[in-house]
Amino acid sequence: MKNKWFYPLLILSTVFSVVAHFLLANESVKFIASCLSLLLWAALLGKSTESVAHYAGERLGGLLNATFGNAAELIIAIFLIKAGLFDMVKASITGSVIGNLLLVLGLSLLVGGMKFKMQHFNPILAGHNASLMMLSVIALFIPAVFISDLTPSDINTLSLIMAGLLIIGYLLWLYFSLFTHKKELSEEYFLASQTDQSAAVPIKQEEDKEEPSWSRNISLLLLIVSTAFVAVQSEWLVHSVESVAKALGWSEIFVGAFLIAIIGNAAEHSAAIFLAVKNRIGAAVEIAIGSSLQIALFVAPALVFISLLFGSQMNLVFTPHEIAAIAVSALIASSISRDGSTNWYEGVLLLIVYVILGAAFFVL
Template sequence: MKNRWFTPLLVITTCGSAAAHFFLTNEPIRFAVASLSLLLWAALLGKATEAVAHYAGERLGGFLNATFGNAAELIIAIFLVKKGLFDMVKASLTGSIIGNLLLVLGLSLFFGGLKYKTQSFNTMLAGHNASLMLLAVIVLFVPAAFHGGLDQQEVRTVSLVISGLLILGYLLWLVFSMITHKKELGEEPAGTKEADANFIPPTVDEPAWSRGVSILLLVVSTFFIALQSEWMVGSIESVAHALGWSELFVGAFLIAIIGNAAEHSAAIFLAMKNRMGAAVEIAVGSSLQISLFVAPTLVFISLLFGRPMDLTFTPYELAAIAVSAFIASSISRDGSTNWFEGVLLLIVYAILGTVFYLV
């Protein structure tokens, strides 16, 4: 990172978080310091994945950014599953999905649109993303819709079957998008850039680090994110109780915003460099990865702890995911964006945040 203050602050907050965890009993302070350290490590993770994206290309780079960006959320969720906090796990998954579709994508469209009047990306990719978002909504809706007619064991069995199929579908999507149809889903929106006399090429900066250093920073950042996540989760229940916040709000917004820090920074910076294809790949791709891979993976991981988790989400969570997927799909399907569309996404996010806080 080029900022002179970043590295010293990262070291100070990490040491402070360790000191608070081992020597303090005040849970709010421990939570606050661990969260700040987690945010800084997530920012470093985002910068490192942006450097890797330079070497790997926009599609693979966006996928790596979404994957390592989701590492924080996955690690936090694993510790929550270990403690049996399934409601908070599902709320955090919901918050991650709507946060990426509304907050991350909305900020990317807004700030990118302020600099460039119109930004474009591959329309075929946009169409497939919209279909996958619809699949995620349908799959998450099914267990809740049939919950009343099944006993608890049958619900868990259905969740395991659905989880296996989702993971298979996501892996096949990676094969489709990264191998068999890589060219068709590439960085160039076919038939648009060449014909647009006003087209402004994306800004491509030299990465801050070499390929090897970038990969090393990915690994180191992921390790410290895991560490800070464990410490943060240890304090989250008492903090939520002290503030009078529900598990739904804490999981869907507080944890999701902290966990999404890597995507926030990287997607916005890429959009401001007119690399909207990579920004959309990070925001939408991250939501798809959460719903089609991370959520079902947690169902299998829960079996290792002897605490089986199902995929039955609350009506509030399902409504939020469906609304987010609908408007994000509507806005991005044409492969063209502007700043006002970003505002629309942010308005919906603010509305959902208000409702979740009051529920």
């Protein structure tokens, strides 16, 4: 981080959060303190993963960025499961998916498009991402359709089967994209295949030469430290979120789908937008869409198995409102990204849909 104010603010927010958690009784103050500290640590997490991604390469770097960017959501979800707040877990999963597809991707396309008239990325990868988004919608839709004809035990069994299949499907996708078809899905292969070398290409190549802020070892150290602090702040956030939601009159689904999701997505917000501004839109799209796919196809199914460790299984039955929100988000994100080119107006369209869904969940 080159901003001189960032580290002092990070230290002050962390101290404030520690004092609020151990010495104050007001849950609202605890919640605000945890949110501020979590946002800053998530920003450092995003920057450190971006630096690690530089050393790991574009595709693997995007995966690492999405994975560690999702660390906040996963940690928050585990503590919510421990507290028995399954509905809020599902809402936060919904919020993470639509937040990445609409808010993170929308802001990236908008900010990047304001600097570069057209930005291009690998359309082959975009097509596969669109198919995987449809798979995530199908996986959430099927249990909701059959729930009326199944017993609670059958629902839990079906959830375990589907969770296992989704995890296998996601792991095979990683093998497909990082090994057997790594070349075809890479940004370099896409650029080399273009016969019309637009002005964006040399700009991109020039930006790619920019050195990261830290060395590889420092980047890894900051990655580990920021992940640990994100975990601590996430646990404190969960302890106060329920009472704050009741005090404000907000529903659990709105708090989980938007408030917690926005806070948890801070790492993706910063990293994807920074990359889009540098005309590395392929990496930005990989973070935004790849993060949503990881949440839907790996994190959510993994939470089903993790819930067994706490003695009460979470199922994969989402509400019709949550399924509709994910389906709408996947549909427009797939439509916009499938051709492998973007502009600022497409970012505006994604953000409009996000605000529409936010308004609907708020009044629900």
